Amino acid sequence: xxxxxxxxxxxxxxxxxxxxxxxxxxxxxxxxxxxxxxxxxxxxxxxxxxxxxxxxxxxxxxxxxxxxxxxxxxxxxxxxxxxxxxxxxxxxxxxxxxxxxxxxxxxxxxxxxxxxxxxxxxxxxxxxxxxxxxxxxxxxxxxxxxxxxxxxxxxxxxxxxxxxxxxxxxxxxxxxxxxxxxxxxxxxxxxxxxxxxxxxxxxxxxxxxxxxxxxxxxxxxxxxxxxxxxxxxxxxxxxxxxxxxxxxxxxxxxxxxxxxxxxxxxxxxxxxxxxxxxxxxxxxxxxxxxxxxxxxxxxxxxxxxxxxxxxxxxxxxxxxxxxxxxxxxxxxxxxxxxxxxxxxxxxxxxxxxxxxxxxxxxxxxxxxxxxxxxxxxxxxxxxxxxxxxxxxxxxxxxxxxxxxxxxxxxxxxxxxxxxx
Numbered sequence: 001x002x003x004x005x006x007x008x009x010x011x012x013x014x015x016x017x018x019x020x021x022x023x024x025x026x027x028x029x030x031x032x033x034x035x036x037x038x039x040x041x042x043x044x045x046x047x048x049x050x051x052x053x054x055x056x057x058x059x060x061x062x063x064x065x066x067x068x069x070x071x072x073x074x075x076x077x078x079x080x081x082x083x084x085x086x087x088x089x090x091x092x093x094x095x096x097x098x099x100x101x102x103x104x105x106x107x108x109x110x111x112x113x114x115x116x117x118x119x120x121x122x123x124x125x126x127x128x129x130x131x132x133x134x135x136x137x138x139x140x141x142x143x144x145x146x147x148x149x150x151x152x153x154x155x156x157x158x159x160x161x162x163x164x165x166x167x168x169x170x171x172x173x174x175x176x177x178x179x180x181x182x183x184x185x186x187x188x189x190x191x192x193x194x195x196x197x198x199x200x201x202x203x204x205x206x207x208x209x210x211x212x213x214x215x216x217x218x219x220x221x222x223x224x225x226x227x228x229x230x231x232x233x234x235x236x237x238x239x240x241x242x243x244x245x246x247x248x249x250x251x252x253x254x255x256x257x258x259x260x261x262x263x264x265x266x267x268x269x270x271x272x273x274x275x276x277x278x279x280x281x282x283x284x285x286x287x288x289x290x291x292x293x294x295x296x297x298x299x300x301x302x303x304x305x306x307x308x309x310x311x312x313x314x315x316x317x318x319x320x321x322x323x324x325x326x327x328x329x330x331x332x333x334x335x336x337x338x339x340x341x342x343x344x345x346x347x348x349x350x351x352x353x354x355x356x357x358x359x360x361x362x363x364x365x366x367x368x369x370x371x372x373x374x375x376x377x378x379x380x381x382x383x384x385x386x387x388x389x390x391x392x393x394x395x396x397x398x399x400x401x402x403x404x405x406x407x408x409x410x411x412x413x414x415x416x417x418x419x420x
Contacts, residue, residue, distance in 0.1 A: 096241070097233055101262025103162070103244045104229050106253065110154050111221045113255035117148055118214045126210045133203045138196050141210070145193045147255070151217070154254035155182040156333060158224075160346070161244045161251070162232055164337040167345055169235045178228060180349045181220060188213050238264055247335045313400040314388070315343045319359060322397070331381055331402050343398075362387035363395050380406040 029038050097104035122144045129137040159182065163175040192209045195202065236244075245262050288297050296304070305312065305325045311332065312325040319342050324334045343359075344352050361367040362385075372383040384401040 096238070096262075096264055097229075099262055101245060101258045101260050103157075103241055103248060103262075104233065105262070106245075106248065106256075106258045107154065107157075107229060108225060109256045109258070110151075110254045111225065114148070114151055114154070114217060115221065117144065117255065118217050122148065122210065123214060126207055126214075129210075130203060130207045133199070133201075138199055142193060142196050145189050145196070148213075148217070149186075149189055149193075150254045152186060152254075153252040155186070156251050157244075157248055158182070158228070159348075160333060160335050161247055161337050162228075163345070164341045165236050165240050165244070166232060167341065171231070171235070172345070174228065174231070175345075176349050178220075178223065181216070181223075183348045183350060185213065185216050185220065188216065243337070247337065250335055251333045309403065311400075311402040313402075314397055315400075316397040317363075317395055319343050321346065331376075331379070331404060358385060359398065362398055365393075365395075378406065379404045380409060 025038055025042050029035070096102055099105060122141070125137060125140045125144055129141055159175075159179050163179070166175055188209065192206065192213060195206050195209065199206070242262075242264065245258075248258075288295055289301060306327050308325060308327065310325075311327065311330050311334075312323075313321065313334065314323045316322050321338045321341050321343055324338070326334075338346055344355060347355050358367075358370055361370075368387045368389075370385045374381050374383070382403050382405045386399045386401065388396045388399050390396055
């Protein structure tokens with residue numbers, strides 16, 4: 001404790017002192033101290049803590065103390081146990097986030113439905129399953145877990161819409177940690193479904209995994225509503241929330257959807273003020289682009305790209321996402337928020353090393369292409385990556401090419417005449 005008390009020396013800024021205290025307490029947890037012991041010291045030494053301080057602490061644990069993301073994820077639940085009840089409530093004179101259609105309102109609306117599903121329905125069926133593992137209870141649990149998998153949309157909106165904006169403000173640590181925990185929950189649900197589908201008497205083991213799912217889902221709701229969303233409300237502008245709200249339907253909603261579009265109240269513009277150009281305007285849409293093999297208008301080019309039966313994404317030589325095609329049925333969701341984001345931050349922490357290896361090979365000239373193929377429901381997804389190089393062989397970026405080739409694989413024989 002002395003090292004914490006000494007930090008009260010004159011001249012040390014209050015925020016810096018509190019940061020140092022928080023970091024020391026979490027390091028003690030990392031070293032094996034009990035939650036109860038640390039919690040008591042936390043309350044005595046720090047008192048209330050703001051979400052911004054939690055964010056800075058988790059970031060510094062990774063960047064300054066060298067604690068791996070995975071280790072911070074492991075400690076995440078312990079952090080929550082300590083911070084629960086101590087997080088400073090943020091009072092606002094006006095609360096647009098409480099208005100239907102605001103992204104925060106929608107996240108919370110979904111959380112109430114998720115809570116009902118896991119704390120009442122899944123909990124009830126899990127208890128009945130423990131008493132008697134009948135076919136009926138297995139069916140009900142499978143049904144519950146299938147519904148719960150819908151939270152993939154809730155988590156995907158965080159990861160692909162909210163996190164990019166937080167990263168604009170230099171907030172990386174909490175987003176990486178939370179994305180990793182999201183993936184862990186997704187995996188647990190899928191594993192539980194798999195175990196139920198091949199049930200062979202492992203009642204206690206399956207019940208334990210369901211209890212873990214219920215606990216983790218509830219912990220995530222707490223972290224979202226007491227850390228992530230207040231932090232985002234502190235940082236994001238109203239225009240950024242409007243863009244998130246507009247793009248949310250692209251990914252979809254979990255168990256509940258906003259009842260109406262959120263239109264923030266704004267003061268009328270002064271008479272005679274110029275109307276600003278809409279997003280995407282000002283790019284000379286009537287202009288033409290001359291290629292070596294032809295001439296296309298910008299409108300023709302964009303429409304053509306969106307008609308291709310494949311999904312295209314391009315990242316530049318600095319790994320920044322610069323473009324994606326926007327066909328009618330994209331295989332993997334993309335939102336405009338990813339434009340300008342590094343590709344490493346568009347992937348869950350667990351798979352970033354694969355991305356890094358692929359890009360390193362492309363940049364070093366070890367490879368020019370790499371292919372993957374996976375099954376998703378009734379689709380057979382063929383994912384191809386190409387190193388894009390100029391005429392001198394200089395690396396310009398990477399093109400991702402994704403296509404559902406299940407219909408192509410199913411072809412047989414020949415077709416030589418038009419269908420009627």
